[in-house]
Each structure stands twice: as C-alpha cells, then as structure tokens.
Amino acid sequence: MKQHLADLLAHAVAGLRATGHLPTDGEARIEVEPTKSKEHGDFATNLALTLAKLARAKPRELAEKIVKALPASDRVVKVEIAGPGFINFFLNPTAYHDVVNVILAAGEKYGRGTVGAGRRVQVEFVSANPTGPLHVGHGRGAAYGATVANLLDAAGFNVHREYYINDAGRQMDILGTSVWLRYLELCGEKFDFPVNGYKGDYIYDIGATLHRENGDKYRHAAAKVFENVPADEPKGGDKEKHIDALIERAKTLLGPAGYRTVFDLGLNVILDDIRQDLEEFGVTYDEWYSERALVETGAADRVVERLKQSGHAYEKDGALWFRSTDYGDEKDRVLVRENGQKTYFAHDIAYHANKLERGFECVIDIWGADHHGYVPRVKAALAAIGDDPNRLDVLLVQFAVLYRGGEKVQMSTRSGEFVTLRELRREVGNDAARFFYVLRKCEQHMDFDLDLAKSQSNDNPVYYVQYAHARIHSVFRQLKEKGWTHDPANGRRHLLRLTEPHELALLARLAAYPEVIETAALAHEPHHLAHALRELAYDFHTYYNTHTFLVEDAALRDARLNLISATRQVLRNGLRLLGVSAPESM
C-alpha cells in the first residue's frame, strides 16, 4: 500500500519536473507514513515540505501542484492537504481487505522481506568468558542478539550467528588453575585457596570430575605447589602476583599436556553448560569461534606484524603499543605485554579482521555496556589495517536490574551473588524472559519486574499477546462445538463485509506488519516488534470484546474467521521471531 502511494507520488514528481514546476536536480526522497490520527487519513507524506526549499515554493502551494499531478487510483478515495503542507491520503476501505488473503497465502512467510537479499551479515553475541555460568546480564544480550539475528533473517539477510569463545588468556588460566587447586584439595592437600581464584561451586564439581577420572595422576604436594610463590593478599601480598605465580607453577608441574587436560576439562564443562543454557533459551549459533584457534593459527601474530610494518605500533617500557590515538582513541593500547604475551586486544583485532575477511557486509557485535570504552580501539585497529570500521556495528546492551516485590534484587559478581540466567528462566519462564529482555531498546537501562513477568494477567505483555493467539484457537474450538465449519473460500468472497472500525483497525495493523519487521531489522531494534505485537493483540482483544465472530450469517462469519485466522498467523510469526511460544490454549 505504502509502495503504491509512493509510486503515485513519484509519478507526480516526474510530471512536475517535466513541466518545469520542479527543478530536475536534487533528489526527491519520498516518504509515506501511516498517520497517527484518522483525521489525517490513512497515510501521509511530507513531500511538499521537504521539496519546498528546492522548488522555491511555499509548501502548501507545492502540495497543491503535487496533488493535481497525482494519477488516479481506485484505492484512494480522497487526498487532502493539511497543516503546513502534508498530503493526506484517505483509502478505500476495500484496499485493506486483500491483506487477509495475502497473509493466509503466505502463512509463516508473511512479513519476510527482501531488503537484505544477497547481503551477508554476522551477529556475534553473548560471547561470555567460559569461566562460569551465564548470568542475567548475559541473558539480555542473548535474547537481544538472537532476536536481532532473527529479524535480519526475516528481512532477507543471510545471517551468521556466532559465539566467540574466550578460551585463551589469563582469566582462563585462572580458571584452569582454580580447578586444579580444588582437585588437589580433594586429593587431600591442605592450603589456602587464592582470593583471586574462581570460588563458585561449579569449580568443585569440575575438580571432582578430574579426581574421579584421573585419581592422583595430577597430584603434587601443596608444599611444592606453593614453594616460593609470592604471598596472597590476606597475608599482605599481591593477589595478582600470587595467582600468576600459581598459574606458572601449574604449567611447570603438570607439563604442557597435563595442564591442557586440566584446562580443557574446565573449559569444556563450562562451555557445554553455557551451550545447553542458551539452547534451552532458544538461542542457537552457526559457529562457535575459538580465540585459542585464532591464536594457534598465527592470525594474531600476523595482525600484530601488520600493525608494526605499517608504523602503527611502537615499543615502550618493554611492551609493544598500538598508536590508537591516531584514530581518536583516548590513549594508546598495549598489543604485546612486557612478558611477551599478546593482550586480549591483540587477539580481538585479529578476530575482527578475520570477520571482515570472511566477507560479511556488516558485522554486528553485541556487548555489555561496560565494554563501551573498548569500541574506539577496535575500530581504530580496523582502520589502521586498512579495513572500513563502519562495517562493524557495536550494540551496547545496558544492564538489567531485577525487581522482586518492588525491591531491587541485589547482585554482585565479585561476591559471586549474581542471579544466573538459568535461575531467571526457572523463575519466570523462557517466554517471559525472552519477551521482557527485548521490550526496551538496548541503550535503555532496564527494570526487569520479576513479579510482572510471572503474573498471569493482562498487565503482563507476554500473556496478553500469547492470550490473543490462544483466544483465536479457542474461537475455532467453539466453532466446532457449534457444529459449524470454517469455509475460507466463502470468507474470501465476503471480505467486503468487514467494515466495522475494529476490523479496519485490525486490517491496517496486519498490513503494517512487514514494515515493522523491516524497520526493526535495519535499526537493530527488536522492541519495535514487541510493541507492535502488543498493539496487534490489543486490536484483536477489543475487536473480540465488541463483536461476535460466530454469527448465524455464514458469509460474515467466514469473513471474520478469515480475518482472525490471519491475525493468528501474524501473532505466531512475530512471536516466533522473538523466540516466544504461541500456545493454542492457556
């Protein structure tokens, strides 16, 4: 419909240009929007306002000319000029009826678009360190990323979903060492566990597995393990130096193969847990990309070398620095540490260079907002190695604060008192979690009301939308009980009977759905879809409350059943994109 009006306007503009009423230079961007108020018709364009300057004419006068130049259309009953120069289109109500046929014919494909056809994009999200279970912060990134990816897919893009496994680096060494130390405790060794080690219960479990499968194979005397290791913090030492020395000791005593076994056990157990958690949450990936693999293939070395060769890196204080300030970063960043180890940043440059090399037109990263300071340096690095930093779009997801009984749920990663994603899913269910997480745009701080998410009432937007879907199924069950059947072909012949304001509103909402998908996909903003579904549910519920569908008049009945059947289809399609179930009864 929108396109049809845009075509009419384009025709008018071309006509005005041909007759010299409009200059031929300058582009005319034609924007047609659904109106907010019925007084302004069904669709409106601000074309005369945007072209006024170019045409050196008053907007309203230009609008007159445009309207005169418009070709006739049987779908448009009236065109008005209003306000400062808006052109309002009033549609023939029958123009909307066809959307019912379109939806029923397209089925689950209704809403899919083609803007992304032939374009490959990558969405990397969650990518939490495999050092422990996912918490509710990761949950938002998971729901958000999965939905953005689904939307892009629906908009026709070729989408690659990826999880970057941070399986290299110091944090993972700390994890591996923590596992080993817990294992040593189970072997009977006595010592103080390092304050900087990972203390979660799951570390004990992994240590126990190690012990069960290997007995004393990796056992070394505590005295040997802690010999000459700098003191830990409680004993007046430095906790960082303490844990680093323990990592080195683990590597020496266990040897490369033994260390790798312990390390990989920790990594794999936790990664499997994360994978399972996400899968249960309806979040799946095309690829799990290993940082360690990237390092082991020499990609990180090569990218550092490139920066060195091109003069973007320099040595200082025994380390190798990237001059990111040349590209607007606030300070230069270390690539290779004094101890010869490359930083996470160096690996990440290699990773992002690799992503772009893989030929994605656009690469989307979804990060927690606490990583925002990291964006300029990654973009700087991409620019320095000759890539276009604009191909990388980083979405920063703000934290979600949980509320229960009107009180903030206290969380602290430091003390280990964080709420896990799994706990949240258990408490409110996958559907509510997925829906609530994408109800706000990512840069918005979110208040997550657990009580609301759990409540089975219309105040809960998830139930409200799901119930609309279930209610339509219920109507069809009632139909059967009354001994009637739905004749879609008959309904199709009598769609003209749908003239009630509630029906026209519902039709307009259904017709707008594909555009919602496109807008949400291109803007990477899933909340548009969540809101649109709530509004669609609202239109349906009010319609339901005002009119009876199962009337004696078979023509009207079938037409209405076609309409609500189409509504059900759109609700199902939309919920599917959000990763929320569409129940048939509640």
Place this chain on the structure above:
RNA sequence: GCGCCCGUAGCUCAACGGAUAGAGCACCAGCCUUCUAAGCUGGCGGUUACAGGUUCGAUUCCUGUCGGGCGCGCCA
C-alpha cells in the same frame, strides 16, 4: 577529572527531524445472563531535566549546565 549511555505523565516505557508528544500500569467513575472478566468504556495526568543554537518545523540534531548509570588495566 576525562569519555560513553540515559533523563519524556505518579511508575515502566514509545514516538524515520513532522501535525494536538502516545501506550500500559496506578488512580477516579461506570460496566459481568455473552465465542475465556486473563475483559470493556470514559476520565485524570506533560514547560519532553535546564539554558541557548540550527530550521518552515526539535523529544529527536549541535553547544553548555544539572542529575543517574557505566567505563577509564601490560584483565578478559
């Protein structure tokens, strides 16, 4: 101190630079013999934090101030 994000109705949040800034909740007044009351109708509620600027037009863009969150490591 510097940087990024946010500031819209009592609360939670919307609004490609467009018309009279919208929803839901809460509150107030009505409604239930109905295909599910898990509902409906109406009402109340705003100097879009503040001050400038850009223009036909600013919640939206720019500058500054104030307030909240986050970050500022040779961790990841």
